[in-house]
Amino acid sequence: MTLFLTxxxxxxxxxxxxxxxxxxxxxxxxxxxxxxxxxxxSESARTLWxxxxxPANHDARIMIVSPLQPDLTVLNEQAxxxxxxxxxxxxxDPFLRDLRAxxxxxxRCTVNPTTAVRQPGASRGRxxxxxxxxxxxxxxxxxxxxxxxxxxxxxxxxxSARVTRREVLRFRRxxxxxxxSVAQVDGILEITDPDAARSALTSGIGPAxxxxxxxxxxxxxAR
Amino acid sequence: xxxxxxxxxFTTRATRREPTKSGVLGLLAAxxxxxxxxSIEDLxxxxxxxxxxxxxxxxxDFQTAMDWSHPKKDxxxxxxxxxxxxxxxxxxxxxxxxxxxxxxxxxDEAITEPVFPLYLGRRSCPTEGRVSLGxxxxxxxxVLANEPWHAKPWHQRRLPRSVRLQIAYDTESGQVGDTVRxxxxxxxxxxxxxxxxxxxxxxxTVDNPHGNDEPDWFAGLEGA
Numbered sequence: 001m002t003l004f005l006t007x008x009x010x011x012x013x014x015x016x017x018x019x020x021x022x023x024x025x026x027x028x029x030x031x032x033x034x035x036x037x038x039x040x041x042s043e044s045a046r047t048l049w050x051x052x053x054x055p056a057n058h059d060a061r062i063m064i065v066s067p068l069q070p071d072l073t074v075l076n077e078q079a080x081x082x083x084x085x086x087x088x089x090x091x092x093d094p095f096l097r098d099l100r101a102x103x104x105x106x107x108r109c110t111v112n113p114t115t116a117v118r119q120p121g122a123s124r125g126r127x128x129x130x131x132x133x134x135x136x137x138x139x140x141x142x143x144x145x146x147x148x149x150x151x152x153x154x155x156x157x158x159x160s161a162r163v164t165r166r167e168v169l170r171f172r173r174x175x176x177x178x179x180x181s182v183a184q185v186d187g188i189l190e191i192t193d194p195d196a197a198r199s200a201l202t203s204g205i206g207p208a209x210x211x212x213x214x215x216x217x218x219x220x221x222a223r
Numbered sequence: 224x225x226x227x228x229x230x231x232x233f234t235t236r237a238t239r240r241e242p243t244k245s246g247v248l249g250l251l252a253a254x255x256x257x258x259x260x261x262s263i264e265d266l267x268x269x270x271x272x273x274x275x276x277x278x279x280x281x282x283x284d285f286q287t288a289m290d291w292s293h294p295k296k297d298x299x300x301x302x303x304x305x306x307x308x309x310x311x312x313x314x315x316x317x318x319x320x321x322x323x324x325x326x327x328x329x330x331d332e333a334i335t336e337p338v339f340p341l342y343l344g345r346r347s348c349p350t351e352g353r354v355s356l357g358x359x360x361x362x363x364x365x366v367l368a369n370e371p372w373h374a375k376p377w378h379q380r381r382l383p384r385s386v387r388l389q390i391a392y393d394t395e396s397g398q399v400g401d402t403v404r405x406x407x408x409x410x411x412x413x414x415x416x417x418x419x420x421x422x423x424x425x426x427x428t429v430d431n432p433h434g435n436d437e438p439d440w441f442a443g444l445e446g447a
Contacts (some may be wrong), residue, residue, distance in 0.1 A: 005440065005444065007425060007440065008439070032330045054435070054438075056435060088441065090441055090444045091444070092444065094444070095443055105443070106438045108438065108440075188421065217438075217440040218440070219438035219439055219440050219442050219443055220442050220443050220445055
């Protein structure tokens with residue numbers, strides 16, 4: 001299995017960039033346009049992406065984890081900087097291979113916390129979004145703990161994670177409107193089961209992965 | 224723009240990610256006005272190390288050329304071989320040479336008033352701004368580790384508060400290193416010759432007051 005981690009800096013001042021940022025569906029199409037047809041997924045991994053907004057309004061970047069190294073030309077033409085570096089790609093494999101149980105990392109993940117609620121008489125449940133930040137965090141922590149991670153508790157006994165951005169995205173998809181409730185969670189986690197953790201990092205967490213949800217990334221703790 | 228080739232053959236003109244010893248010694252020799260056929264024996268005694276302050280990015284120039292100066296009888300012209308030329312854009316390095324103080328002072332003076340134009344690895348990459356940071360006392364590695372960080376503010380802002388810079392230097396005896404072929408034995412255009420050199424790398428940590436606290440998702444990845 002080969003995987004790549006990519007960062008693409010968005011030039012938010014550009015008209016096409018604003019168009020892309022307004023709709024996760026268009027952004028997903030633009031990310032997938034970085035790969036040849038049919039090569040954005042392999043048997044064990046799919047292309048996951050996430051839009052990170054920094055503290056300043058112009059600070060926007062797309063993180064991508066993909067089985068093929070993306071060709072950022074098209075994305076760069078639409079939403080990049082004509083000067084400077086269009087993006088940054090690195091081989092993700094050595095990092096994934098070396099994950100150890102007990103290691104502690106900073107993380108970020110944007111998720112769409114929803115639960116399917118059984119409907120009487122219907123074959124499948126209706127997806128219902130978690131509403132408050134507490135519910136969203138609880139949803140995330142439960143999923144994380146099933147996927148080979150543990151959240152160490154901070155001195156006050158609370159889990160070392162919090163919801164740092166909450167948003168309800170509404171955008172057009174063909175003739176209907178999609179409504180997505182997304183939450184960005186930042187914090188510190190510990191790996192308990194490296195194999196499960198690898199699968200969570202490569203296949204994503206929760207629903208709406210095509211709309212920029214589910215990608216979990218890790219960074220070393222600041223020294 | 225800079226380009227530091229150490230293994231280019233024919234139509235692929237590569238660049239290393241940091242300056243080569245041959246490139247820097249060639250720059251020093253050009254500053255002193257040495258001709259290509261002149262001896263560079265004394266420069267070879269210098270110990271060389273380079274710190275990567277801002278890695279920059281590799282850019283490719285797919286170059287086409289026509290030989291307009293020698294048209295054929297029917298007026299058509301020959302096309303020259305197509306070549307791929309690689310350059311480093313937006314990169315900043317601190318290169319240091321260690322050796323005899325009188326030689327170093329002479330070189331430093333020569334750089335402020337170079338005899339031949341100076342360029343960064345290739346003729347098409349002229350130097351810009353201040354080239355020499357002056358002469359420092361001390362051992363090569365200590366001086367490189369203590370030199371202030373020269374990265375541009377835009378680069379500093381996108382890195383964390385603590386940054387590790389790579390230093391690549393001539394291997395001391397007994398150390399194991401990467402082998403590259405960039406010891407200039409002769410710059411003579413008739414018979415350029417390069418010898419082998421072993422490089423060891425280490426890192427130095429600098430504080431980055433302009434850094435952001437955003438996590439760097441690449442920091443856990445090797446060699447990224």
